[in-house]
């Protein structure tokens with residue numbers, strides 16, 4: 001597709017992109033099954049209807065790394081280089097699991113799959129509960145004039161604390177990791193370069209220590225695989241994997257907890273149902289993922305051969321953007337899609353939303369994110385029965401990231417004023 005072809009334009013207005021991505025992509029979904037437009041300046045096919053999004057995510061003919069195309073180069077690495085990320089540090093970002101295709105993807109994913117099994121996640125539950133309780137205890141201390149930011153003091157610190165413990169980062173280094181995670185989301189080349197240099201040295205150091213002092217943590221598991229497996233992890237892959245997990249955990253779960261808390265606080269009927277029957281919580285979390293899940297779009301896909309989607313020919317090499325955020329509101333799949341209904345998924349395990357993607361790149365941390373969010377909401381609403389929003393809805397600001405829906409802050413009052 002040629003960029004100079006003037007029929008390619010951004011599909012969403014700047015307002016829709018930032019303030020109303022579900023509505024904006026929903027409009028596109030109802031206009032046409034496969035739309036074409038510009039995305040980050042490049043010609044792109046947009047797929048927004050549930051069945052088509054699901055089919056593309058399951059289809060191995062679509063790759064997530066443009067290098068998998070015949071004669072392809074790594075577009076993501078090129079974008080990072082243009083941004084000013086140092087050449088030697090780019091592999092730590094570009095080698096992430098989600099930008100890897102088979103056979104490397106299959107090998108790398110296998111190495112971490114066990115750490116995120118249902119059994120491992122459920123064994124972590126009591127630690128997650130203790131971390132949540134600690135954060136809730138501290139909330140009143142962060143309040144100014146009775147108002148506290150739930151994003152900064154609850155939604156954000158929870159997932160980074162949990163993933164650091166899983167990886168094996170000692171507690172005293174947690175603040176450093178929190179600062180690195182902010183550097184990552186800054187998208188500022190200087191901060192990224194410094195963070196990547198420091199974090200790779202830290203992970204090498206920690207891995208060295210675990211050689212002599214193994215522990216029951218992910219880094220020990222990864223260096224064992226590193227030493228014993230015939231498909232060993234390279235040093236760069238080890239750093240990349242730990243960084244991927246930190247970033248993946250940190251970009252998304254805080255957003256779900258923030259968006260979900262806002263949704264429940266502004267739908268008091270749904271919150272009342274949940275308070276009356278805490279057994280609804282697993283299904284409620286799945287409904288929140290469908291209704292206000294943070295991943296509006298999946299990672300870009302590239303057609304490795306000509307593929308027809310919903311009657312449209314997508315040519316080898318074309319760039320495709322699937323939009324789970326639109327598919328999750330598709331009336332062809334969900335009756336009353338705009339309605340938040342926490343009783344929609346009586347069997348939460350079978351919730352059909354695409355908020356965690358589908359197919360080969362299905363979210364590795366889905367079980368962990370579900371558990372963190374369930375524990376967070378169970379304890380938050382029990383502990384602060386009078387919790388309420390402390391500002392008008394239209395004064396809330398969203399982070400300027402077109403790929404994730406995430407609140408900048410969520411000011412709440414913990415108690416009713418005496």
Ligand code: HEM
Nearest residue numbers: 097098248249252253256298299356357361363364365369
């Ligand atoms: C609410 C929280 C979360 C959401 C909504 C979410 C969403 C997603 C989505 C949509 C993808 C696939 C993207 C694609 O197909 O293009 C993905 C992949 C991934 N997620 Fe999550 N995620 C969440 C939490 C987590 C957590 C807590 C972790 C780990 C600690 C994690 C680790 C990963 C990894 C490693 C991948 C790449 C998997 C692969 O490529 O094989 N995620 N996630």
